Amino acid sequence: MKYDYQILTIVDHGVGERLADLTREKGARGGTILVGRGELDSRILRALALADVEKDILLTLVTADQLDAILESIQDAPVYRRRKDGMALVVRTGGQTMNNNTEQELISIIVNRGYAEDIMNAARKAGAKGGTIMNARGTGKPDDVKFFGVTLVPEKEQLLILADRADSSAIQEAIAALPCLTTPGIGIMYTTPVERFVQLGNKTR
Amino acid sequence: MNLLHKLWETCYAVLPICAIVLILGTTITPLDPALLVAFITGSLFLILGLTVFLTGADLGIVPAGTYIGAKLTRTRKMPLILMAGLVIGFLITIAEPDLLVLGNQVEAVTGSIPGDAMIIAVAIGVGLFVAVGLARTLFQIPYRIVLIVGYLAVFILASQVSETFVAISFDSGGATTGPMTVPFIIALGVGVAAVRGDKNAIDDSFGYTGIASIGPILAVTILGFILTGNGGSTPAVGATGVNAGQNALHEAAALSSGGVFETVRAILRDIPGVARNVFVALSPLYAIILLFQFFLLKLPPQQLKRVSLGFLYAWIGLILFFVGADTAFVPAGKALGTALGALAYNWILIPIGCVLGAVVVCAEPAVWVLTEQVEEVSGGNVRKRVLLATLAIGVAVSVGLSMCRVIFGFSIWYLLIPFYAAAIALTFFTPKLFTAIAFDSGGVASGPMASTFILSLTLGASVAAGGNPAIDGFGVIAMVAATPLVAIQVLGWMYNLKEKRVLRGEGGK
Numbered sequence: 001m002k003y004d005y006q007i008l009t010i011v012d013h014g015v016g017e018r019l020a021d022l023t024r025e026k027g028a029r030g031g032t033i034l035v036g037r038g039e040l041d042s043r044i045l046r047a048l049a050l051a052d053v054e055k056d057i058l059l060t061l062v063t064a065d066q067l068d069a070i071l072e073s074i075q076d077a078p079v080y081r082r083r084k085d086g087m088a089l090v091v092r093t094g095g096q097t098m099n100n101n102t103e104q105e106l107i108s109i110i111v112n113r114g115y116a117e118d119i120m121n122a123a124r125k126a127g128a129k130g131g132t133i134m135n136a137r138g139t140g141k142p143d144d145v146k147f148f149g150v151t152l153v154p155e156k157e158q159l160l161i162l163a164d165r166a167d168s169s170a171i172q173e174a175i176a177a178l179p180c181l182t183t184p185g186i187g188i189m190y191t192t193p194v195e196r197f198v199q200l201g202n203k204t205r
Numbered sequence: 206m207n208l209l210h211k212l213w214e215t216c217y218a219v220l221p222i223c224a225i226v227l228i229l230g231t232t233i234t235p236l237d238p239a240l241l242v243a244f245i246t247g248s249l250f251l252i253l254g255l256t257v258f259l260t261g262a263d264l265g266i267v268p269a270g271t272y273i274g275a276k277l278t279r280t281r282k283m284p285l286i287l288m289a290g291l292v293i294g295f296l297i298t299i300a301e302p303d304l305l306v307l308g309n310q311v312e313a314v315t316g317s318i319p320g321d322a323m324i325i326a327v328a329i330g331v332g333l334f335v336a337v338g339l340a341r342t343l344f345q346i347p348y349r350i351v352l353i354v355g356y357l358a359v360f361i362l363a364s365q366v367s368e369t370f371v372a373i374s375f376d377s378g379g380a381t382t383g384p385m386t387v388p389f390i391i392a393l394g395v396g397v398a399a400v401r402g403d404k405n406a407i408d409d410s411f412g413y414t415g416i417a418s419i420g421p422i423l424a425v426t427i428l429g430f431i432l433t434g435n436g437g438s439t440p441a442v443g444a445t446g447v448n449a450g451q452n453a454l455h456e457a458a459a460l461s462s463g464g465v466f467e468t469v470r471a472i473l474r475d476i477p478g479v480a481r482n483v484f485v486a487l488s489p490l491y492a493i494i495l496l497f498q499f500f501l502l503k504l505p506p507q508q509l510k511r512v513s514l515g516f517l518y519a520w521i522g523l524i525l526f527f528v529g530a531d532t533a534f535v536p537a538g539k540a541l542g543t544a545l546g547a548l549a550y551n552w553i554l555i556p557i558g559c560v561l562g563a564v565v566v567c568a569e570p571a572v573w574v575l576t577e578q579v580e581e582v583s584g585g586n587v588r589k590r591v592l593l594a595t596l597a598i599g600v601a602v603s604v605g606l607s608m609c610r611v612i613f614g615f616s617i618w619y620l621l622i623p624f625y626a627a628a629i630a631l632t633f634f635t636p637k638l639f640t641a642i643a644f645d646s647g648g649v650a651s652g653p654m655a656s657t658f659i660l661s662l663t664l665g666a667s668v669a670a671g672g673n674p675a676i677d678g679f680g681v682i683a684m685v686a687a688t689p690l691v692a693i694q695v696l697g698w699m700y701n702l703k704e705k706r707v708l709r710g711e712g713g714k
Contacts, residue, residue, distance in 0.1 A: 035585075049264055049514045052207050114272060118507040137399075147281045148343050152400045155275060180505040 003061040006093055007071060008106075010038070010132050010160075011086035011200065015079045016056025023058075026073045027066050032059040036134040036160075039120065055132050057160075061093070075198055086200040089162065091192050104194040105168045106160060109175065110136070111187030113155035119175050120159065126174035127167040134158045156187075162194065208260055215255040218567040222658075223248045225560060226537055233553070234544035240537060243468040247533020250472065250525050255570055258384070258522025262574055265515020266385070267392040268508075269494045274396020276501050283343070287336045293393070294335030294417060296489040297386045299328040302482040303656065304381050307373070318428055326428055327381055330420030335390065338416040342397060342409045348641055349632040355419040356625055362426040370429030372617060372676055375683030377425045378418040382648035384523065385486050387571035390414050391578050391645065398582075408637040410582045414575075415644025418686070468532065475528045483523045491516050526570065527653065534658040542665025546611070554608040554666055562604030562685070563597040565658050571649045572596060579642055591696070592642070599692030600650055603684035604659060610677055611667045617680040621687060628690035631698065639697020643690045651686040659685065 009019055013035065020031040034057040045051035062070050067090065074088050089106060109119055116133040123131060138154035163171050172189060181187065226244060230236035273293075277286050298304060304327060308320030334355075341351050363371045382390075390413050398410040494512065498504055504512070545554050566572060576589040606620055632640045659681055667677040 049511045050208055050260070052264075054207065113275075114508045115505050117511060118505040121507050147278065148345070151403065152279060152281075155399055178505075 002063065003093055004064040005062050005067050005090050005195065007058075007060045007062060007067075007074070007088055007090050008160075009058040009060070009074055009086065009088045009200070010036075011056055011058070011079070013054035013056050015086070016058045018079050019058050019074055019077055020060070022073045022077050023060050023070050026070045028060050028062055028070055030060075033057065034059070034134050036132045038130060038132045041130065057132060057134065071196070071198060075200060077200075080200055080202040082201060083203075084199060084201045087162065088198040088200060089194050090196040092195055102193040102195060103165060104197050105163055105165055105191045106194050107163055107168065107172060107189065107191050109159040109161070109187060109189045110156055111159070111181070113157050115180060115187070116157040116159045118178060118180055120161075122174045122178050123161050123171050126171045128161050128163055128171050131159055131161040134160075162197070207263070208256065211259050212252070212256045214573075215252050215259070215568075218573075219248055219252045219255070221564040222561070222568060225564060226541065229541060229545075229557065230537075234541060234548070236537070236540055236544065239467070240540055243471070244533045244537040246468050246472070247529040247531075247537075250529030251533065251568065252529075254522045254525030254527070254529055255568065255573075256522070257518050258526055258570055259573055261515045261518025261520070261522050262388045262570075263515070263577075265512045265517075265519055266388045266490070267574065267578070268515070269512050270389045270392025271396035271399065272502055272504065273494070273497050274393040274398075275400045276396075276497070278343075278397045278400050280501070286339055286343070290336035290339045291332040293493055294332030294390075294420075295328045296493060297389060298331040298381050298421075299324060300486045300489045301381055301383045301386060302486055303383050303653070304328075304377075307377055307381075318432060323425070323428060326424040327377060327421040330422075330424030331381060331386075331417050332420070334417045334420035335393075335413060338394070338413040339397065341416070342394075345405075348412050348637060348644075349629075351416060352419075352632065352640075352644065353629055355416070355423070356629065359419065359422050359426060360622075360625070362423070362430050366426060366429035368616065368618075368676065370426065371621075372680050372683060374422045374425035374429065375621070375680075375686065376651075378422040378648065378651075378683075378686055381421045382414055382418050382571075382651075383486070384526075384570040384652055385490060385519070387414055387649055387652070388574040389490060390417055391575060395578060395582060405637075407582055408641065410641070411579070411638070411645050412641030413645070414648045415641065418644075418648035472528055472532050475531055476524065479527045479531070480520075480524050483520055483527065487516060487520055487523075523570075530653060530657045534654070535661045538658040538661035539665040542662040542667075543669045544665075546666035546669030551612060551666075551670055554612065554670075555605050558608035558662070559601040559605035561662065562659065563601035565654050566596050566600040566650050566685075567593055569650060569652045569654045571652050572646070575642070575645060575649045583638070587638075587642075587700075592646075592693070595692050595696045596646055596650055596689055599688040600655075600685055602692075603688040604663075604681065607663055607677070607681040607684050608666065610680060611663060611670055611672050614672055617676070617683065620680075620684060624684075624687040624691055628687070628694065631691065631694040634701075635694040635697040636701050639694055639700065643693035643697070646689040646693055647686045650689045651682050655682060655685045 009016070011019065016033040020033060023031060036055045036057050038053050038055045039046055040051040040053055042051055060070065071088060071090065080086065089104075091106065107123075109116075111119065113135070120128075120131050120133070134157065136156040136158045138156050161171065168191060172191070175181070175189065223245065227241060230241050230244075277289055280286070304324055305320075307327075308324045312318060312320040312323070337351065340346075341348065359374075363374065391411065394413040395410045398406045401409075494502075498509060545551065545557060572593070576592045579587050579592060580589045609615075610617065610620070628643070635643070663677055663681045664674045666672075667674040
């Protein structure tokens, strides 16, 4: 089977598994859930460092004819409490984009652990609405250091920021200009065109 | 939002204790209504304090510990790593308020060891054993070997000193690993393991607190060993214990004369002292982090701000927590223990002790930090709730057995030796991760809730039932630190059996 699209669903922690079950009912083969963290959209809480929320990131690979049904099942899932309670993005697998004038881009940044909050801050100032941070680990290069026979691997953070195409380059420039990111080899940044974007939430509110 | 989520969780943890105390206090052991009002007020402080503290620990203490552990390992300089372990262990222990209390107790008991000497000895003990823990991981020495050697030394020395010293030294193992030091030591270990790429890294994430709590036990036993000739006489201890019990009764009486108003006033009076104590305890930790930040860590500004705010929250949270514990849990525990011990059917202490032990451990701050870290490091494989339930069973058994001791007055050796022997024996059957978690949770379970509520309950019961409060009281903490070692390892054994069965089942398909 050839998968044409990947759906990235970002929701509150604990909801991911129920969504995965729902997508399976609609024919998805499975799903991968990653745990990440996001920030509430409140300036005061952010300043007090109290805005952190745990998130689930559900990755689902689908074929072109499954896409609509599965996306709909994610959208209609009876799990959302707030009016805006997460989002789903669709990106094409294999790299070739059919639709050259996509509205949004997904900016992915992989950096050494500890820098994601600073990057998030800079991105917000340049117009980003939010982002999701996941803890990750580098796999280690052949020339990586050994210590008492054990390979030491770099700890990383991956940061996902969804941006309108118009804002995207400003956000990327703001991130690249951060003084704490000037060391060579500290991280990488790339963008993926987003085919479709769906705001998830409770429609009755 | 994480803060609200934490508030719910702490409510779940603390409300059962309140319910039980209120039920007992209005039925079989009627307590003064004013005391009950004070208890409820204090419980609210406790819930709020625990919530704010855990938020602060998540933001400040835990990430800072992890960053330092990871960065230290990355330097690949063995002398630096070991020195850092020694210094960190020493500095965070010397400021622990519980240790000051313990030092004073030992000074009173022996009359010949100055409290300061004892505090320094214990702090060196912790520092050395944090370094031993780091060295163990780096040289890949099996955890079990360090435990066997450490506890063998403890038991050989302990058999040479008086029973009072045995009780105090095991108590010190629990007392020194308090709510500030434990999260930091746990995080340090997780950080050291996090930069490793091998598959054993998860197994080695925990166990540092378990090793670190051997340090103070050894230090105090060695002090006792040196002083067996002239100190450690039991009658003297008994006297201090009785005094403590009677003071508590006075406090309870004083509290019961006022109302809500009086309680609030008592709480406000308590705040400045507690605030100072917690500040003194947290500042060396923060100083260590700033030092590392300057020379090694170099965190970006936003991260440093989060860590600093985390420390501020931890400080505020612990003030609220301790004020709540002091004004509510100590007097209520003592009054309840005294009333229960004075009953004609005082055997009821045993089941009630079990139930209270089970619920109290769930309100222990460091227990939450440990269980959260375990869930995170194991990728959700070892659930927080399962660990909490197992710890609750373990502590229920220990408080129940301690109440048996209060009533029947047998030696603590009959309990400590079998439990530690079983704990060591189980290390051969249990997955390594669970052994490490088990020995960590021993130090973690015997935190401020055990040393306020459970200790005062036991002291009160012991006074009323005509026991020896000092020996009974100190023994209960030693027991609370011992039973989780067995309980968590049995859990690990069960996980292992289940996993094998699942694997076999899949192989058959």
